[in-house]
Amino acid sequence: MTQQPIIRFDNVSKRYNDDTSVLNNISFEMERGKFYTLLGPSGCGKTTILRLIAGFIEPSSGEIQFNGKKINDTPPNERQVNTVFQDYALFPHLNVFENVAFGLRIKKIKQAEVKRRVEEALQFVNLQGYENREISEMSGGQRQRVAIARAIVNDPEIILLDEPLSALDLKLRTEMQYELRELQQRLGKTFIFVTHDQEEALAMSDEIFVMNAGEIVQSGTPIDIYDEPINRFVADFIGESNIVDGVMIRDHLVRFAGREFECVDAGLDPNEKIEVVIRPEDLEITSPDRGKLVVTVDTQLFRGVHYELSTYDRDGNEWLVHSTRKAQVGDEIGLDFDPEAIHVMRLNESEEDFDRRLESYEVSGHAE
Amino acid sequence: MGKQSNVQKAFLALVFIILYAPIFFLIFYSFNSNGTMSSFDSFTWEHYAAVFEDTRLIMIVFNTVIVALLSALISTAIGVLGALAIVYLKNRKLRSTLLSLNNVLIVSPDVIIGASFLILFTAVGVRLGFASVLISHIAFSVPIVVLMVLPKLLEMSDSLIDAARDLGASGRDVLTRVIIPYIKPGIFAGFFLALTYSLDDFAVTFFVTGNGFSTLSVEIYSMARAGISLTINALSGLIFIVTVGLVLVYYALNRRNRTPVTGVKK
Numbered sequence: 053m054t055q056q057p058i059i060r061f062d063n064v065s066k067r068y069n070d071d072t073s074v075l076n077n078i079s080f081e082m083e084r085g086k087f088y089t090l091l092g093p094s095g096c097g098k099t100t101i102l103r104l105i106a107g108f109i110e111p112s113s114g115e116i117q118f119n120g121k122k123i124n125d126t127p128p129n130e131r132q133v134n135t136v137f138q139d140y141a142l143f144p145h146l147n148v149f150e151n152v153a154f155g156l157r158i159k160k161i162k163q164a165e166v167k168r169r170v171e172e173a174l175q176f177v178n179l180q181g182y183e184n185r186e187i188s189e190m191s192g193g194q195r196q197r198v199a200i201a202r203a204i205v206n207d208p209e210i211i212l213l214d215e216p217l218s219a220l221d222l223k224l225r226t227e228m229q230y231e232l233r234e235l236q237q238r239l240g241k242t243f244i245f246v247t248h249d250q251e252e253a254l255a256m257s258d259e260i261f262v263m264n265a266g267e268i269v270q271s272g273t274p275i276d277i278y279d280e281p282i283n284r285f286v287a288d289f290i291g292e293s294n295i296v297d298g299v300m301i302r303d304h305l306v307r308f309a310g311r312e313f314e315c316v317d318a319g320l321d322p323n324e325k326i327e328v329v330i331r332p333e334d335l336e337i338t339s340p341d342r343g344k345l346v347v348t349v350d351t352q353l354f355r356g357v358h359y360e361l362s363t364y365d366r367d368g369n370e371w372l373v374h375s376t377r378k379a380q381v382g383d384e385i386g387l388d389f390d391p392e393a394i395h396v397m398r399l400n401e402s403e404e405d406f407d408r409r410l411e412s413y414e415v416s417g418h419a420e
Numbered sequence: 421m422g423k424q425s426n427v428q429k430a431f432l433a434l435v436f437i438i439l440y441a442p443i444f445f446l447i448f449y450s451f452n453s454n455g456t457m458s459s460f461d462s463f464t465w466e467h468y469a470a471v472f473e474d475t476r477l478i479m480i481v482f483n484t485v486i487v488a489l490l491s492a493l494i495s496t497a498i499g500v501l502g503a504l505a506i507v508y509l510k511n512r513k514l515r516s517t518l519l520s521l522n523n524v525l526i527v528s529p530d531v532i533i534g535a536s537f538l539i540l541f542t543a544v545g546v547r548l549g550f551a552s553v554l555i556s557h558i559a560f561s562v563p564i565v566v567l568m569v570l571p572k573l574l575e576m577s578d579s580l581i582d583a584a585r586d587l588g589a590s591g592r593d594v595l596t597r598v599i600i601p602y603i604k605p606g607i608f609a610g611f612f613l614a615l616t617y618s619l620d621d622f623a624v625t626f627f628v629t630g631n632g633f634s635t636l637s638v639e640i641y642s643m644a645r646a647g648i649s650l651t652i653n654a655l656s657g658l659i660f661i662v663t664v665g666l667v668l669v670y671y672a673l674n675r676r677n678r679t680p681v682t683g684v685k686k
Binding site for chain 1: 597
């Protein structure tokens with residue numbers, strides 16, 4: 053038997069002042085003990101979902117369930133959910149110890165236990181010895197850890213993280229990604245993480261919900277979402293991608309950039325108009341006569357790990373290439389790629405249809 | 421700003437000399453044995469002794485302090501609640517209206533406030549004296565407290581309140597454990613300002629005080645009208661020193677409540 057979802061949204065909508073709709077009929081489930089990421093551009097409604105789960109706002113319609121129980125009207129102080137805020141929201145008049153102890157003090161827990169649990173929580177985030185520091189004496193990264201300790205000390209079922217890494221510098225951010233992921237695995241709690249940073253989402257999540265304009269566009273594991281984006285928005289938002297218009301001639305044969313290519317996609321109507329995604333790292337530089345595509349190098353940037361080439365084919369489509377090999381600007385080069393590198397996207401396909409189609413041809417593909 | 425030139429320094433010095441000269445002139449002659457302010461004869465404490473021998477005057481000082489402390493305390497309580505109400509009002513129009521009404525009271529002349537209170541008290545039938553003075557002092561102090569507390573409340577990030585709620589705090593917990601501690605510097609500032617406003621108020625008190633009850637400023641005014649006595653100088657000197665003391669206490673308290681660096685709205 054599958055276990056009961058810890059969070060369930062059933063056709064939840066949120067509108068402010070009756071005119072602006074922030075969330076449109078959202079439904080999803082979240083399982084216990086997983087790391088979820090709500091990913092999307094600012095204003096897509098991801099923070100609204102977080103605030104609905106925390107209880108700071110109530111849905112305009114629909115039902116939110118926690119462990120199978122409706123919690124639409126439960127105030128935040130009665131929910132087994134704790135939040136790590138974007139600005140950390142640490143209490144400036146309390147020191148580190150008292151900040152972490154805040155929730156326990158409210159629950160009137162005995163001093164000895166408060167001390168034990170606060171110290172344990174601080175140890176969890178590598179801040180032992182900082183108990184008596186003032187918040188103003190802590191650096192950004194340390195405040196971040198205090199905020200996390202303050203959330204986990206209450207032993208909540210779910211920890212919500214609202215873009216907690218956005219204020220940190222790049223190096224610290226990468227470090228905290230590892231730490232957060234490890235922390236989640238050690239605690240075994242459900243983490244719901246909100247971010248607009250696709251790298252963060254890919255690196256940490258068990259499952260990503262990609263959101264746009266108040267709707268969940270696609271949900272799945274980081275690999276699924278990266279390799280099989282449902283539409284142009286997701287392909288564009290997650291990672292770099294080359295997106296060109298094409299036509300699906302028949303199963304396993306697609307036409308774009310003036311040529312026909314073998315591919316692994318199937319289950320579409322013959323001659324259906326589609327969009328094709330090829331990731332820049334799947335394109336390999338070769339000589340013009342051996343390439344499936346012939347392009348001219350327009351610009352080349354050194355990115356450290358690889359070169360980023362902007363190239364154009366004869367039809368004027370831009371092809372972004374990530375390669376460890378260098379090319380000469382102005383040269384004509386060939387681009388080679390595997391049939392698996394081609395990902396076909398149907399226009400306006402719903403997530404259910406998309407999943408069903410993927411499943412059907414993956415099964416049939418294996419049977420062949 | 422770079423270094424100040426000598427001209428700038430001299431100008432600054434001149435301004436402060438002009439501002440403080442009358443006070444020091446007055447205090448200087450409070451030590452004059454002559455009894456007039458025209459020439460300085462020799463040093464004496466006799467005018468100060470006269471102040472302390474005058475039991476009626478001591479009683480008036482006592483009245484003034486009691487009125488100031490009570491009105492500052494009560495107006496701080498009312499003012500803090502008022503500021504909270506203004507900030508957490510959902511209706512923006514009502515909110516700005518209330519704020520404007522509050523500010524009008526601060527800029528309106530004391531004479532008008534005093535006169536209107538006098539009319540009110542006589543109409544309602546309140547006996548002029550301690551109660552009438554206290555009530556009117558509370559009335560003009562509340563807007564000041566509101567104005568001092570409001571900026572602290574406005575700079576406080578809403579996420580602090582969310583965080584407290586999230587950690588299990590009830591509405592009362594949020595108020596006593598988060599909001600009040602956060603705005604404490606504003607509350608102190610409001611209290612001290614209300615205290616000083618009440619201590620040195622003349623116009624309003626002059627209107628609403630009655631027979632048998634007087635505060636220092638009103639008393640000094642009537643003494644000055646009756647003829648020059650260096651007792652006034654001595655008394656003024658004492659008040660000045662107490663005021664300076666209060667200012668120092670205020671700054672000491674302010675310094676201890678270091679300005680917070682987190683939880684501030686962006």
